[in-house]
Amino acid sequence: MxxxxxxxxxxxxxxxxxxxxxxxxxxxxxWSCSLRTRVIVFLAVLFLCFISTILGTLARVNLTEALRIERDVENLRTAIRVVGVQVIFGNNFMYTMIMFVPVIGPGWGFFILYNTGRVIAAIAAINRVNPIFLLSLLFLQMHAWMEYVSYSLAISESLILTYSIIKRSFKNELKNMSVILTICSIILLLAAIIEFAAILYLI
Ligand SMILES: [Zn+2]
Missing domain, CATH: 2.20.28 (Rubrerythrin, domain 2)
Structure with a gap:
């Protein structure tokens, strides 16, 4: 009003x-962004997040690099087992915070999701399985969807914030950003708890 x-x-x-x-x-x-535009931007970003991961999954990874990536993943898993759920939440939250930053957020976000694909490519190469099959296993897990929704919310908000700067309405949009940031934090916290339980009890 x-x-x-x-x-x-x-x-x-x-x-x-x-x-x-x-x-x-x-x-x-x-200027303010309509809900309809927000939904469209979010869905487009979510699609690009999947594309980034698929491109990373299909990228060639040589064995030396694959082994290095696998070692990094193992170290992270050990840290999660020893320290706890806050390692998952801390990592994902930090990545997401940077995705909110106007101008640089989308580039950073798609790079992170491309790298997620490369991790899948590395594990697939070492275990000699089809990387796309491995990727589809990832999306059988609830926490993966929750994380992708958070990342897409953050990246689309970065785009809207950037546009609001051009439209000289940045202060107005900050209120919306704080709401979306809160939603992302809650989703990421729940996702971290689900992923932590999976690491402890399933694998
Ligand atoms: Zn008047």
Whole structure:
């Protein structure tokens, strides 16, 4: 809801209104992203996140590199077993925070998801299994979907924040960002608990 800055009456909801119907003063309405646009941007980003991971999965990994990646994954698993669930949450939360940053967030995010694909490619190469089969196993797990939703929320919010800077409406959009950041934190926390249980009891 917006009000005339001069006379203070409640302004009608119609878009593109330039003058106050009461006192006639010029009105600069702050730009805001509609829910419909947010949903479209989110779905497009989610699709690109999957594409990034698939490209990483299909990338060639030589054996030396595959073994190095496998060692890194093993070290991370050991840290998770010893320290606990906060290792998963801490890692994913830090990655997600950077994805929110205007301008650089999307590049960073797609790079992280491409690397996720490379980890799958490395494990597939070492175990001589089809990497796409391994990728499909990842998406049988609930926590993977939850993480991809969080990453996509963060990257799409980065795009909207960047656009809001161009439209000089950055302060307005910060409120939406804090809501989305809270939602991401909750999803990532639940995902970390599910993944931690899987690591402890399944594998
Ligand atoms: Zn007015």
């Amino acid at each position: 917006s009000y005339c800055p001069k006379c203070g009456i409640k302004l009608p909801k119609e878009e593109g209104i330039k003058f106050c119907p009461n006192c006639g003063s010029l009105i600069h309405l702050a």
